[in-house]
Amino acid sequence: MTVCHHGHRGMYRWPGYDSWYPCNRMGEIESRVVVGGGDGNLHVLTHEHDKWDKFVRKNGYIRNVVCHQGVCLVCVKDEDKDQLVIEQFYLNEDKKWRFVTVLPNELQLYDVSVALHDNSLYVVGGVTKSDEIVNTASVCDLHSGHWYKMDDMQTKRCFCSSVIINNTVFVGGGRSDGLYCSNIVECADVRDRKWRTIPSTTTYRSTLTSVSNRLVATGGRTRQIYPPSNIVELYDERSTKWLPLPLMTRKRWGHAAFSTQNGELITAGGFLGDYSIESLKCD
Template identity: 75%
Template sequence: MPGVSWVYNRTGEIEGRLAVGGDDGNLHVLTYKHDKWDKFVRKNGYIGKVVCLVFVKDEDKDQFVIEQFYLNEDNKWCFLTVLPNELQLDGVSVVLHDNSLYVVCGRTKSLEIVNTARVFDLHSSRWSKVDDMQTKRSSCSSVMTNNTVFVGRGMTDGPYFNNFVECADVRDRKWRTIPSTTTDWPPLTSVSNRLLGTGGMTQQWFGSPPSNIVELYDERSTKWLPLPHMTHKRWGHAAFSTQNGELITAGGDGGGYSIESLKCD
C-alpha cells in the first residue's frame, strides 16, 4: 500500500474482524473470538479511522488513488482507480454502493475547497458527473443507507468545521439538505439502515472541546434524536456498525486507544 496521507470511509467489520486504520498508515485488526489484535499488523499507532475502502496519496507518483483491503484474499490491498485530473483533490470522501463509487468534495492544490461529486462505475471503469453539492467542504464524512448517500461535517473556508448534512438518492443523484447535526465534525454512520452521528466538536473552530453526543436521524420527524452518550468525548474518531447492529466508536482526540460499543436495536 502507498504511503497514507488520509483515510476516509470504511466497512468496519470484515469477515467477522474489526478493522481499524491508524495515522501510522497500518491496518490494525481485532479478532473477536481471540480478543486480541492479529499479529500481521502493529498495534502501536494512534487509532484513527476504520479501514476497508480508503483514499490515499501515492507519494511516488504524486497522485491520489482509491484502494480496498480484503482480509480473505491473502490480506492484500486491491487497487480500484486513480482519481481523474479534475478530482486530484486532497480531502475527498468516498463511499461504495453496489458497483458505484461515489467521490465527493475536497480541496485543490491551491487550497480551494470544492463541492464537486463524481461516480465511478467499477464494471465499465467510467466516471460520470453528478450535480454539485450545495456546500463546499473538505474532509467530510459520507455513508450509504437505504440507497441514499449522506454527506456530513467537513472543513469550510476560514477554516471552520461545519455540521451541514446533504443527501442524494442513488436513483436520481439529486442533492438535498436535511437538518444539521447537533455537534460540528461528527462522523456519520449507518447502523441497521439508520443514520447516526457521534461525537464531534462542540464549536466550529479547531481545538474546541470534543463531544460525547450520539444522535439518530428520524426521517419521519426530520429531527436528530438523542441516544445514550459515549463514555469518552471524542472527535476525529472511527465510527461504524457491526453485522449484529452495534455502533462502534474507536480512538480520536479525547478517546485515545479506547473502543466502545452501543447496541442500537
Template identity: 85%
Template sequence: MSQSTLRIDPKWETHLRPQYMKVAVLLAPSRHHLASRLYSKHLLTASEEEEFNKLSKSKSEEEVAKEILCVLRKQSVGSFEKFCEVVSDVGDPTLDDVVKRLRQDSIERSLPSHSVSYVCEESVSLSSESTSNPWPSIRRNFTFLSERLPMSPFFIGCLYEKELLSEDEFKMLTDDHIVREQKIRFLLVDILPRKPFVMFTSFCEILDCVGQSHIADRLLENPLEVKLVPEVSVRRSEIANLQKEVELLLVQVADLDREKRAAVEVERQRADEAEAKATKAESERKKEEVMRKGEQLTNLAMRLKFLPLDEINDSLSSWTQWNVHMPHDSLEYNGMGEIEGRLVVGGDDGNLHVFTYEHDKWDRFVRKNGDIWNVVCHQGVCLVCVEDEDKDQFVIEQFYLNEDKKWRFLTVLPNELQLEAVSVALHDNSLYVVGGRSKSGERVNTARVCDLHSGHWYKMDDMQTKRRSCSSVIINNTVFVGEGETDEHYCSNIVECADVRDRKWRTIPSTTTYWPTLTSVSNRLVVIGGMTQQMFGSPSNIVELYDERSTKWLPLPLMTHKRWLHAAFSTQNGELITAGGEGGEHSIESLKCD
C-alpha cells in the same frame, strides 16, 4: 411503353379521354349506384368501393366521379364495354346519352376539318426570309384567349412536352397556389412571345389535340400580319402516344399518393403500438418500485421492532468500553469496518490495522507510500482511497483479507478528484467519492460515482457546501454527506443528501455538534461526537439519530468519551462501534441498538 400499359383497354383513351370532364359531370348524381354496380361487375375492388363511399362524405359529386373514372382507366381490355353496360343499366335517360357519346370515335371528332395542317393560301411558296413573327396575334386576341384557353394539367403538360415551357415555367403553371388569371398572363405575355416563331405551329397543334381547334383558327385568321405559317402536320399516333404517356403519369401519381397514405397509416399504427408498450413498461417499473419500497419499509419496521422513535432511546443500553485499545499513538483514523470477525481501521500513518476478535490481536498491513484517506469494507475486501506518492496521484486500491493479503490497484481517481481528504461510500457495486481539498488548499464540492464492474466514472451534481475530511454513508438509495471542514479552522454541521438515481442534492436539518462522524444503524442516519463550536471548540460525546418523518434529530445515549476526528461504523447486528479521535485517546466503545 411498358407491358402493363399495353394491357389497358385502348378505348379508355380513344373514347373517354377527349370528353372526360363532360362525362364526369353527367355521372356525378349517380355516383353511389355507379360504384356498387361497378363492384358487382368486378370493375372495382371492395376496398376501392369502400374508399369511394368515404370520399362521397367529404368531396363533391363531381370529384368522386372523377376519382372513379381515374381508377377505371387502368382496367384491362373489355372493361370499357362493361362500363358502358353498367351506365345503361342505371336507367337514367341522361346517362343513355353518355353511353352514345362514349361509343363514338371522339378522337376523329376532335380533329379539325382540315385534319392535318394549317397553311396560309397566299404564302405557301414564300421563302423563310419573307416570314414575320406570328406571336403578335396572341397579344391581339388576349381577351379572347384569357376567357377560353384551357389551363388543365394535360394542356400544360403538352406545352412542356413540345418544349414550349422550361422546367421552371412548367412548375409555376402547375402551382395550385397561383390563380388562373396570373397563369394566363404569364403564359401569353411573358413566355410564348419570346419563343421562336416556328414554335407557333406547335402551339396550334396542341390546341387541336385538346379539342380547342376554334382557338387555333382564330389565331390564324389574319393574313395581313402573318405572311407565312409553316405547315403543321398532326399525326394521330403521336397524339395518342402523348395522351397515353400523360395519363400513365397521372395514374402513377395517384398510385404513389395511395401508397404514401398507406405508409403513413402503417407508421401511425406502429407509433401507437410503441407508445402502448412504453406505457406498459413504465407501469411495470413503477409497480416494482412501489413493491421494493414497501419491502424496505417492512424490513425497517421489523428491525426497529415497531417501536415509536421517541421510545427507541429508552430501549437502548449505555455505551460499553472495550478492553482493547487502538494499536498506535495516532488519534485520527480514516474509516472503519468489519470483515468476518475482524475489525478493520485505516490509520493516518498510511497503514491498515486489523483486529481479530478470536485471537484478541492486532495486525498491521503496511503500504510503502502515501496516506490512507478512507476505508470501505465489502464482502471480504477492503476498498481504500490512498495517495500514491511515487506517481503523485490518488487511487483506489483493494486489499483481500481472506486471500493473499496483498494490495491490488483498482482505478485512478479522475483529474477533478485528484484531491486529498475525500470521503468514500459504497452502494450496489458503485463507489461514491465526495468532497476533498486540492493541492492548493482549496475545499471542493465535487461528487463522482465509479461503476466497479466497468471502471467508468459518472458525474453527480455538485454539493451545495464545499468541504474536506467529511464523512458519508448510503441508506436506502440515499447518500448522506456531513461534517468536515469548510474553511480554515471552520467546522461544519450541515448535512446534505441525494438520491442515487437522480443525484440531486438537498439539505436536511443541521446537527447539534460540528464536524461529527456519520454512520447508520438499522437503516437510520446517526451522527457521533464532533465539536461543540464552529471554531476552537472542544470534543463532544453527543450521539443523535435522524427521524425522517418529523425531520428532527433525536438524542441517543452519550458516549463514555468525548471524541472528534474519530472512526465509527455499525455492524450487521445493529451495534455502533467508535474508536480513537481527539478526547477519546486510544479507546474503543460500542452501543447495542437491538
C-alpha cells in the same frame, strides 16, 4: 431502536499510528474490525485473541476505508506518484493488495470522503493542493472503471463524513472555510444524484454512520471552536428531527464510526489522540 447499552469494546485500543482524522478509516469484515492506519497499513482486530494483526502496504497514506462483502476497499495517497488510488484487499484469500483505479485529475484532492454502494464508489468533498475546499462529488462504476460526475453539493467541505442508506448518500460535517466546522447535512438519491439539505446536526463536524439503516451522528463539537462532544443522535425521518441516543463514554471529533452487521455502533479515535474504541448496542 428502543434499548441501547454500551458494549465491551472500550477495552480495545485504536492501533495508535495516527488518530489525526480517522473518520472513514474503519469498517468490518466478517465480524472483525478493520482500521486504516496513518502508517499506510491495515490493522485488523481478531476477536478470538483480542489482538491487532497488521497487513503491510509498502507505500502510501490510507485516507479512507470501506468494507463490503468480505472485501476491504481503500483510498490511498501514493506518495511516489503523488496521486490518489483505489485498491482492494481480500482478507480471507491471499491477503494481497490489488489495484482498482486511479482517481481522475479533478479528484486528486486531499481529505475526500468515500462511500460504497452496489459496486459504485462515491467520492465527495476535499481540498485542492492550493488549499481550496470544493463541493464536488463523483461516482465510479467499479465494474467498468468509468467515473461520472454528480451535481455539486450546496456546501463546500473537506474532512467530511459520508454514508449510504437505502439508495441515498448522506454527507455531513467537515471543514467548510478556514477553521469553520460545519453541521450541515446534505443527501442525494443515487439515481438522480441531486443534492438537498436535511436538518443540521446538533454538533459541528460530527461523524455520520448507519445503524440498522438509520442515520446516526456521533461526536463533533457543541460549537464551532469548542472542545469535542460525546453526543450521539439519530435522525428520525418522520419528524425530520435529530433524537438523542445514549452519550459516548469519551468525547470525540474527527473520529471513526461504523455499524456492525448485528447493529452495534462502533466509535474510535479522534483528533486529540484518543486511541480507545467503544460500542453501543441498539436492539
